[in-house]
Amino acid sequence: MGTKRTLTRVDGASGATMRDLEARRRILSVTHQMLVTQGYAKLTIGGVAANAGVGKATIYRTWPNKPALVLEALRNTFPEVPTADLGDSRAEMLAAANTLAALFNLREVRAALPGLIADTAEGEGSEHDLRDRLIGERKSRSTQCLERAIERGDLPADTDVSLVLDSWAGVMLFRCLFFGETLSAADVERLVDTTLVSPHRLPAA
Amino acid sequence: MGTKRTLTRVDGASGATMRDLEARRRILSVTHQMLVTQGYAKLTIGGVAANAGVGKATIYRTWPNKPALVLEALRNTFPEVPTADLGDSRAEMLAAANTLAALFNLREVRAALPGLIADTAEGEGSEHDLRDRLIGERKSRSTQCLERAIERGDLPADTDVSLVLDSWAGVMLFRCLFFGETLSAADVERLVDTTLVSPHRLPAA
Amino acid sequence: MGTKRTLTRVDGASGATMRDLEARRRILSVTHQMLVTQGYAKLTIGGVAANAGVGKATIYRTWPNKPALVLEALRNTFPEVPTADLGDSRAEMLAAANTLAALFNLREVRAALPGLIADTAEGEGSEHDLRDRLIGERKSRSTQCLERAIERGDLPADTDVSLVLDSWAGVMLFRCLFFGETLSAADVERLVDTTLVSPHRLPAA
Amino acid sequence: MGTKRTLTRVDGASGATMRDLEARRRILSVTHQMLVTQGYAKLTIGGVAANAGVGKATIYRTWPNKPALVLEALRNTFPEVPTADLGDSRAEMLAAANTLAALFNLREVRAALPGLIADTAEGEGSEHDLRDRLIGERKSRSTQCLERAIERGDLPADTDVSLVLDSWAGVMLFRCLFFGETLSAADVERLVDTTLVSPHRLPAA
DNA sequence: AAGTAAACGAGACGGTACGTCGTGTCTTCCG
DNA sequence: CGGAAGACACGACGTACCGTCTCGTTTACTT
Numbered sequence: 001m002g003t004k005r006t007l008t009r010v011d012g013a014s015g016a017t018m019r020d021l022e023a024r025r026r027i028l029s030v031t032h033q034m035l036v037t038q039g040y041a042k043l044t045i046g047g048v049a050a051n052a053g054v055g056k057a058t059i060y061r062t063w064p065n066k067p068a069l070v071l072e073a074l075r076n077t078f079p080e081v082p083t084a085d086l087g088d089s090r091a092e093m094l095a096a097a098n099t100l101a102a103l104f105n106l107r108e109v110r111a112a113l114p115g116l117i118a119d120t121a122e123g124e125g126s127e128h129d130l131r132d133r134l135i136g137e138r139k140s141r142s143t144q145c146l147e148r149a150i151e152r153g154d155l156p157a158d159t160d161v162s163l164v165l166d167s168w169a170g171v172m173l174f175r176c177l178f179f180g181e182t183l184s185a186a187d188v189e190r191l192v193d194t195t196l197v198s199p200h201r202l203p204a205a
Numbered sequence: 206m207g208t209k210r211t212l213t214r215v216d217g218a219s220g221a222t223m224r225d226l227e228a229r230r231r232i233l234s235v236t237h238q239m240l241v242t243q244g245y246a247k248l249t250i251g252g253v254a255a256n257a258g259v260g261k262a263t264i265y266r267t268w269p270n271k272p273a274l275v276l277e278a279l280r281n282t283f284p285e286v287p288t289a290d291l292g293d294s295r296a297e298m299l300a301a302a303n304t305l306a307a308l309f310n311l312r313e314v315r316a317a318l319p320g321l322i323a324d325t326a327e328g329e330g331s332e333h334d335l336r337d338r339l340i341g342e343r344k345s346r347s348t349q350c351l352e353r354a355i356e357r358g359d360l361p362a363d364t365d366v367s368l369v370l371d372s373w374a375g376v377m378l379f380r381c382l383f384f385g386e387t388l389s390a391a392d393v394e395r396l397v398d399t400t401l402v403s404p405h406r407l408p409a410a
Numbered sequence: 411m412g413t414k415r416t417l418t419r420v421d422g423a424s425g426a427t428m429r430d431l432e433a434r435r436r437i438l439s440v441t442h443q444m445l446v447t448q449g450y451a452k453l454t455i456g457g458v459a460a461n462a463g464v465g466k467a468t469i470y471r472t473w474p475n476k477p478a479l480v481l482e483a484l485r486n487t488f489p490e491v492p493t494a495d496l497g498d499s500r501a502e503m504l505a506a507a508n509t510l511a512a513l514f515n516l517r518e519v520r521a522a523l524p525g526l527i528a529d530t531a532e533g534e535g536s537e538h539d540l541r542d543r544l545i546g547e548r549k550s551r552s553t554q555c556l557e558r559a560i561e562r563g564d565l566p567a568d569t570d571v572s573l574v575l576d577s578w579a580g581v582m583l584f585r586c587l588f589f590g591e592t593l594s595a596a597d598v599e600r601l602v603d604t605t606l607v608s609p610h611r612l613p614a615a
Numbered sequence: 616m617g618t619k620r621t622l623t624r625v626d627g628a629s630g631a632t633m634r635d636l637e638a639r640r641r642i643l644s645v646t647h648q649m650l651v652t653q654g655y656a657k658l659t660i661g662g663v664a665a666n667a668g669v670g671k672a673t674i675y676r677t678w679p680n681k682p683a684l685v686l687e688a689l690r691n692t693f694p695e696v697p698t699a700d701l702g703d704s705r706a707e708m709l710a711a712a713n714t715l716a717a718l719f720n721l722r723e724v725r726a727a728l729p730g731l732i733a734d735t736a737e738g739e740g741s742e743h744d745l746r747d748r749l750i751g752e753r754k755s756r757s758t759q760c761l762e763r764a765i766e767r768g769d770l771p772a773d774t775d776v777s778l779v780l781d782s783w784a785g786v787m788l789f790r791c792l793f794f795g796e797t798l799s800a801a802d803v804e805r806l807v808d809t810t811l812v813s814p815h816r817l818p819a820a
Numbered sequence: 821a822a823g824t825a826a827a828c829g830a831g832a833c834g835g836t837a838c839g840t841c842g843t844g845t846c847t848t849c850c851g
Numbered sequence: 852c853g854g855a856a857g858a859c860a861c862g863a864c865g866t867a868c869c870g871t872c873t874c875g876t877t878t879a880c881t882t
Binding site: 039040041114115117118119121122131132135160163166167169170171172173174175177178187190191194197 | 244245246319320322323324326327336337340365368371372374375376377378379380382383392395396399402
């Protein structure tokens with residue numbers, strides 16, 4: 001007999017004691033689908049439950065609220081930032097940046113992001129954790145990439161890696177949220193090259 | 206003859222659309238206040254109406270929905286990006302960037318932004334207009350600043366001004382939304398200096 | 411110089427100082443029209459005002475509320491109970507009863523009656539007065555008719571005239587309100603003849 | 616395992632549709648109460664909900680609108696027209712008529728009737744059904760009474776039973792609605808005796 | 821004829837109730 | 852005995868009218 005109420009879900013995948021693993025899959029899939037077709041605002045827990053042939057309680061048993069559910073539904077579709085060592089710093093950085101850009105280009109992400117941000121804005125609990133985890137994951141992998149470039153001497157040692165990465169993500173986020181645009185491949189390239197030439201440090205002089 | 210039974214002041218200034226303006230001011234002020242104290246999510250039209258001693262219909266008569274109201278309540282508190290010619294490109298850019306950073310540091314902005322973004326995400330109508338206007342205003346003034354720097358030769362002619370500015374705003378937005386942080390003065394400086402050294406153009410080589 | 415605020419309107423027709431007599435006519439006519447086409451519930455003061463090309467205040471200046479307005483709009487179309495002495499008690503009674511039946515058969519009366527009753531139910535003020543006046547008028551004329559029959563000896567002297575008349579009106583009201591029906595000519599005749607044969611007095615024993 | 620947070624009693628009787636019935640009873644009772652204390656016009660669904668400690672939706676789930684709710688709240692308090700065979704036609708008719716009179720004398724009926732009639736006036740749906748049912752029920756039982764009198768020979772065979780009954784109800788309705796009066800016992804007796812002597816048929820001559 | 825005061829059309833205003841919807845918790849009942 | 856089904860309390864939504872009010876303007880009396 002398992003502890004019924006798992007207050008803090010440790011890992012997105014374990015799913016507590018959900019009897020029907022199949023149901024879980026269905027819920028997430030329906031969520032994802034509705035996200036794309038209806039958008040975040042019109043997606044309701046009740047709707048997901050109905051479309052998944054599931055009781056609302058079943059959903060609430062696993063996810064505490066809408067953003068948590070959406071977040072997990074999104075996780076599966078997130079592209080992974082590649083970490084392979086290509087020997088070429090610029091190529092690696094481009095790959096990382098392009099992956100990020102691709103993420104902001106996903107229909108479901110664009111649909112979910114605004115609502116997700118709003119609904120988790122003041123949440124200090126699991127919501128923040130989840131969001132951080134999702135972002136943190138990409139960021140840490142991208143960080144590896146930049147640090148390798150530093151090791152190679154392609155970026156100065158005092159580069160503010162976090163600032164660079166937040167800058168990359170920031171432009172994309174900004175354009176995505178406010179204009180519904182994506183960065184073009186050329187823009188991404190420009191971003192990376194700017195970083196390479198003058199990687200956010202004070203000028204030598 | 207005699208003042209019939211005018212509860213509100215009669216003399217006033219011009220006797221024009223007094224009643225309107227009186228109420229309008231009160232509504233916006235209450236909205237702003239509640240934004241700070243309660244946050245966007247807990248701010249309701251009904252609540253604003255009650256606190257402003259106004260009928261809900263009066264609000265709906267002027268603003269079609271919550272984000273429109275909040276947006277207008279916010280406009281008044283937005284700091285203006287300075288456009289004065291200081292003769293010093295770096296100083297001007299710092300001023301612009303710091304103004305931007307200050308904006309993201311306002312309590313009411315931080316409270317309103319997530320919800321505002323979410324609620325105007327799919328709006329194609331006035332909502333988009335408003336948002337664009339608000340952002341566009343700052344951006345165009347900042348653009349003046351950067352272009353002056355280009356004219357002075359402090360920035361290369363092929364600088365992608367929009368990308369630079371979106372980058373600046375992007376980092377701030379990103380950190381604001383996801384971490385509730387603000388850019389430190391040092392970070393802002395770093396941002397500006399990076400732009401000055403290698404303003405987002407491809408390297409010559 | 412007339413008394414400005416006529417709180418109690420003494421007679422439905424005098425209309426205080428309504429500048430534009432034409433407007434008054436238009437208001438009542440529009441009210442009557444809307445009563446027929448929309449029914450009492452959907453008739454709003456605002457609607458009447460708009461359709462009559464008149465400000466709401468103009469209506470409220472003359473009539474204190476909806477039922478008062480409707481009542482007056484109705485008065486004009488009410489058929490008068492005949493009081494002429496025909497020499498024949500049965501003929502006179504039939505005429506009176508049929509006039510009553512005709513009244514309940516008017517489209518506007520059927521439309522207005524239920525709402526009118528409801529809205530003036532608890533009114534102790536002018537509303538009750540008005541209603542009583544309207545009903546009282548018909549009733550007093552019908553009373554004349556019955557009393558003449560008593561004088562002639564066609565009805566016993568101890569006939570409870572009021573009970574008889576209320577009985578007549580009652581059936582019609584009952585059928586009108588609950589079934590939307592009218593008394594057929596035959597039913598009216600039966601009603602009258604019953605009264606003639608045994609006019610609501612105790613049997614002689 | 617502790618009682619989680621059940622504010623309402625848990626043990627109850629059978630555990631069947633307790634929650635439903637519990638709430639239903641409370642709603643109807645509150646409605647009835649408010650009807651008496653406030654009257655029909657001031658009774659609001661929201662008010663009933665609040666006083667019954669129930670959400671508005673719960674009421675709307677069961678009753679489509681105010682009159683439907685009031686109607687049902689009223690049903691419980693309606694006195695039944697007796698149908699017992701007393702062997703005495705006059706006694707039976709008096710019983711029936713007095714029951715009817717008593718009904719129109721109920722505080723809640725007098726309070727609800729005008730509004731109820733108005734709000735169900737144009738209703739062709741369930742409203743009409745309900746009203747008919749409520750009235751029809753009394754009427755059919757009264758009809759039994761009169762028909763038994765006919766069988767006994769106390770009333771002529773060609774008596775228009777429906778007209779007689781509508782006449783009875785009509786007077787009461789008329790006096791109730793327009794004058795807030797009730798028929799005195801003497802009046803009821805007079806009504807019955809009139810019917811017995813000359814039961815609404817054409818005179819033989 | 822000019823001046824004054826009122827009545828007017830228009831419609832904004834503070835309120836109140838409406839009926840609907842979504843949330844997150846709960847209970848019931850079925851497989 | 853666990854889950855679907857959905858009822859439940861709550862609370863916000865946006866709409867509709869009410870009856871009062873405030874605008875300018877138009878009209879009709881006064882002088």
